[in-house]
Amino acid sequence: MMATMTELSPTAGKTKYSQDTRVDESLVPKKVLSFRSTRYGIAFIAHFCNFILTAQYAAINISMVAMVNGTSHQSQFNGSTESLPLDALGGSNDAPNSLPAEAPVYDWSPQIQGIIFGSVNYGMMLTTAPSGYLAGRIGTKRVVGVSLVVSSLLVIFTPLAADLGLAFLIATRIVQGLAQGSIFGGQHALWERWGPPCERSRLCTLALSGMMLGTFTIILLGGIISQTLGWPFVFYIFGGIGFVYCLLWFVLLYDDPVSHPWISVTEREYIVSSLAQQNGFLSAFPFIISWVTGILGGQLADFLLTKNFRLVTVRKIATFLGNFPSSVLLVALSYLTPDYVTTMTLLVVSCGLTPFCQSGIYINALDIAPRHSSFLMGASREFGYTAAILAPTISGFLLSQGPEFGWRNVFLLLFAINLSGLIFYLLFGDAVVQDWAKDRKLTRL
Structure with missing residues (x-):
């Protein structure tokens, strides 16, 4: 607030x-105020960016249940990065459906899990504010776009980082937090140039509501993906979606209405004139x-x-x-x-x-x-x-x-x-x- x-x-x-x-x-x-206007299109683009941001942020929270869901035989693997062989679970017919055989399982205590969960926030705290300033100088398109690329690649890399060791995973999460903090902080510079004062509330709300949709989606689908394909695919899928979306971001998003090639003259003049007092x-x-x-x-x-x-x-x-x-x-x-x-x-x-x-x-x-x-x-x-x-x-x-x-x-x-x-x-x-x-x-x- x-x-x-x-x-x-x-x-x-x-x-x-x-x-x-x-x-x-x-x-x-009327066409300027409709949902078909360019600035509402920008809000929808930011909406799906926030959807991906939140889904990637919470992916490990949903996957953690499967990542540490060991059995009584888990200790013989030294609790680490070994995959569970079928015979260790009593044969392929006895393997639990919620834990695919090819998915690694880790012996992480609740304390370690807490550190893993919170490590992303260390990075976010460092970049949320500076990214807003940087976006105002070089543009939201670059700051958020590059950060989304980095975040998506690190999400895809997360299963490998966990396999390499706890230190690699925590370091990956911290760097991911740096990128995600830049996404969250950098996007608000959009509305300095795209949001008329009388519409800023609805545009910002439309963009930020993507976070709630992302949380709903990862909670709904994360468990299903972990159960059917294995928990690494939660990261592969949502990281891949983010990486593909980056291409659309760089093509469709523009930092201001003046540089947008497809905006109507009427809408551009309306936005620019309404922001003259900022x-x-x-x-x-x-x-x-x-x-x-x-x-x-x-x-x-x-x-x-x-x-x-x-x-x-x-x-x-x-x-x-x-x-x-x-x-x-x-x-x-x-x-x-x-x-x-x-x-x-x-x-x-x-x-x-x-x-x-x-x-x-x-x-x-x-x-x-x-x-x-x-x-x-x-x-x-x-x-x-x-x-x-x-x-x-x-x-x-x-x-x-x-x-x-x-x-x-x-x-x-x-x-x-x-x-x-x-x-x-x-x-x-x-x-x-x-x-x-x-x-x-x-x-x-």
Whole structure:
């Protein structure tokens, strides 16, 4: 939701700026507003890119059941990269249908599986933000296209990497995360040039909804493919689909309507004229402030620990500093007298305070469940991506009520969500290793 507000933030605090960028849809030809228009075609292209991105991201989560589905004889293979021979399972007639004989099986503990699941997120954290900047400089077509090629090749390479050893697999996953983070972060630069303000919500939502379709598809088909063909084919199929789709991406996608060879003159002029009020520097400035405060927040948290503050207290202080003041500033923004300087100042301060949460609730999984922290942080990140899908839709609906009252309702809703989450964390948050996350020694009788 922050990304959506920041992108439109220059119009949030001053009504006349909002009115300047609004386009009377009645003056635009109907064919320009239809799903047959070029910009909706761009949204569908991004939709299937996100479909492939999410399917490739979650492929190993679905395949892991088959990758570690050993039998009582598994230990004699030293738990590794050997394929299960038929006679080891009692003959070909006794082989389980869910585990094809040619598929390798690995002896990975739950801790190792958690590391494998979470390793892709290490790469994604490093490239999501820089890729957005890079896409703005050299174009989304190149950044996302090259990243999709790399991601698809690494997905195809995953079974071989697992066969070469755990270190190869983790390294492959990290590099894959670098590529996938670039896909996710780089694609948003499209809408700076393709998304008229009055249509940006529906275009972004259409593009991002491909993630949900990708998750549905990999869950539905991943198990079937693993059962019938073997788990490596999950990676071969979805990696191959991504690689083939790259060809369509480079042929069909263009970074802006001016360079598109097939767009109509009417639609091109409509898009270009509707984006005349954009200011990329003002949209990007809050994020450089966030980068600084995120680093300072980590220093502050460790400093408080040296002063004998309890760990849970430090986590809650950091979460409060990153959550409550920024939410209050956004609500205050909608009630202040419209002023451009005041609007931008409050938005920058609000976004700049949010990264304090990185030293609080964002890393709290390391405190309560070190063994499963990679999985928990990865799962929470996946859950958080739903906000990127819901925020444009809900914001677009609220903004249809009018530029002034619409933004006020957006900020009030954000404040209510943030405050409820903060109160819940302050009441029930902990920083002690939970019983379910502790190592248990099994005693044989």
